[in-house]
Amino acid sequence: MxxxxxxxxxxxxxxxxxxxxxxxxxxxxxxxxxxxxxxxxxxxxxxxxxxxxxxxxxxxxxxxxxxxxxxxxxxxxxxxxxxxxxxxxxxxxxxxxxxxxxxxxxxxxxxxxxxxxxxxxxxxxxxxxxxxxxxxxxxxxxxxxxxxxxxxxxxxxxxxxxxxxxxxxxxLPGRPRPAAPEDPDRPSAKLRAELGATDRPLLLAVGSLDRHRGYDVLLDAARRWSSLDPQPVTLVAGEGPLRAELQQRIRDEELPVRLLGVRDDVPDLLAAADLALLTSRWESRPLFAQEALHARVPLVATAVGGVPDLVGDAAALVPYGDPRALADTVTALLADPERRAQLTERGTRQASGWPxxxxxxxxxxxxxxxxxxxxxxx
Missing domain, CATH: 3.40.50.2000 (Glycogen Phosphorylase B;)
Incomplete structure (x- = not known):
């Protein structure tokens, strides 16, 4: 030995x-x-x-x-x-x-x-x-x-x-340097145009299409914020067994949600987003939450598992399984740039204390x- x-x-x-x-x-x-x-x-x-x-x-x-x-x-x-x-x-x-x-x-x-x-x-x-x-x-x-x-x-x-x-x-392995609003390396308007969000808020969720991710709740919430003007675009990057079920709901209810499948440009998608969404039933130390805070993107997340300890006061936390709370929080943040900026600054401080x-x-x-x-x- x-x-x-x-x-x-x-x-x-x-x-x-x-x-x-x-x-x-x-x-x-x-x-x-x-x-x-x-x-x-x-x-x-x-x-x-x-x-x-x-x-x-x-x-x-x-x-x-x-x-x-x-x-x-x-x-x-x-x-x-x-x-x-x-x-x-x-x-x-x-x-x-x-x-x-x-x-x-x-x-x-x-x-x-x-x-x-x-x-x-x-x-x-x-x-x-x-x-x-x-x-x-x-x-x-x-x-x-x-x-x-x-x-x-x-x-x-x-x-x-x-x-x-x-x-x-x-x-956070291979942690990139934090993006700044004036950073010339941030994704161009072209990416937002490709995503259908030129003049619309862009909301991003990332994770496998599994039951515990809470995407059924996300779709319920998206139906609530679909009446906003301009209407937010909600993107979900990931693949999994619920794709057909989720896609059917999106079609039937005409929801402003797109399932992107597996993507190798998540950092670019995240940098282009106005809000990051984490709707899981349980998470320990979610990589996406870390990436969002480090990329200076305001995060709305469920208060489950290790999420509250990870993000502290640097994210807007909502109960799991409550589409009304999720929709109300997202709607309020989209209407409050000062609150979003506050979360951004808190996120940067929180990320600086991680191992x-x-x-x-x-x-x-x-x-x-x-x-x-x-x-x-x-």
């Missing part, structure tokens, strides 16, 4: 870690890439076990890490591949519930410390919800340390049996050192 504080050249570590990611959550994949880059720069040997498509999207190997393609599956072949990749690891760090469960299976019978990061809460209903609770309990009780991206997730880990649950330092990528790397290195030193003494 090689502790972090070993006598590696130039004081760097010779620790070998395996980072396990499922690839189904953009925030966790971006976080793993950021961690890998920071760890490699500090002399840590890093292997990222992730689906091939995740490596294509996030280029883990571009950080100097090794990549072992492991599909998002708990079948024996996938777990066997993961077990082989972890064979000589000093420590394994898994990200997300399902990746953590696979890592726990792969490490069965070994003393290799397992750290897990819960980036969000898994969403399911009925029998699947019961299964997810069982997985949470198994992972929480197996891990040496559980890092939660919000205090709500830390509390959840503790309630499911975690021996050691802590708040994780989570950065940096260096903070996140420093925290995990400290935990790795703690666990490997302890194991070396046994």
């Amino acid at each position: 090689t502790p972090v504080s070993s006598n590696a050249p130039h004081g760097q570590s010779s620790l070998r870690t395996v980072q396990v990611v499922g690839g189904g959550h953009a925030g966790s994949s971006a976080h793993v890439r950021s961690l890998a880059e920071g760890l490699v720069a500090r002399g840590v040997r890093v292997t990222v076990c992730a689906p091939a498509e995740a490596d294509h999207a996030y280029d883990f190997r571009g950080t100097g890490a090794d990549h072992v393609p492991v599909p998002r599956s708990s079948d024996p072949a996938a777990v066997g591949r993961l077990r082989a990749a972890c064979a000589d690891a000093d420590l394994v760090h898994a990200h997300g519930l399902h990746a953590s469960f696979r890592a726990a299976l792969a490490l069965g019978g070994r003393t290799t410390p397992l750290v897990v990061t819960w980036h969000d809460r898994a969403h399911a209903e009925g029998a699947r919800a019961h299964l997810l609770r069982l997985l949470e309990r198994r992972v929480a009780r197996t891990a040496a340390v559980v890092l939660g991206t919000s205090s709500a997730l830390v509390d959840r880990a503790r309630s499911t049996g975690a021996r050691d649950a802590r708040l994780g330092a989570m950065a 940096t990528e260096d903070d996140a790397v420093a925290q995990v290195l400290s935990i790795y050192d703690e666990l490997t030193q302890t194991l070396a003494l046994l």
Whole structure:
């Protein structure tokens, strides 16, 4: 077992870690890439076990890490591949519930410390919800340390049996410099024209078209603000199983809402928006909320999960599932440029206090050192 504080050249570590990611959550994949880059720069040997498509999207190997393609599956072949990749690891760090469960299976019978990061809460209903609770309990009780991206997730880990649950330092990976109103690099009027918002307010939501995102409530609210003059344009960037259902409602009710599908220009869309909307039933540390505040775009969000702690007083918070409250808040903000400017300035201050990528790397290195030193003494 090689502790972090070993006598590696130039004081760097010779620790070998395996980072396990499922690839189904953009925030966790971006976080793993950021961690890998920071760890490699500090002399840590890093292997990222992730689906091939995740490596294509996030280029883990571009950080100097090794990549072992492991599909998002708990079948024996996938777990066997993961077990082989972890064979000589000093420590394994898994990200997300399902990746953590696979890592726990792969490490069965070994003393290799397992750290897990819960980036969000898994969403399911009925029998699947019961299964997810069982997985949470198994992972929480197996891990040496559980890092939660919000205090709500830390509390959840503790309630499911975690021996050691802590708040994780989570950065906004690859954070761009804040945009200013006079910034010449902001999207031109051409983009707003392409989006049908030349002389109309532009509202933007980003996220998969899943039930827990609350897009049914968003459509109910859009019906309320559709009578405004000028009429706002509401854009939803993302894809998912509810596309047909949502699109049918948009057509039937003639709502001023467009489903854009998956977009690779979300920063440009966000910079062009007048308001950012987050309508989810539950979020831990939503990437979109962070991007909105950092991009100086006023945010309206549901007061759920870790959102209030993340945004503080820098966003207009509404109850989940209340289309009237959402519509009234959006309407009031569109009519109040001073309030929007106030949220913009508060957002900039709030974002400046969030952890940096260096903070996140420093925290995990400290935990790795703690666990490997302890194991070396046994």
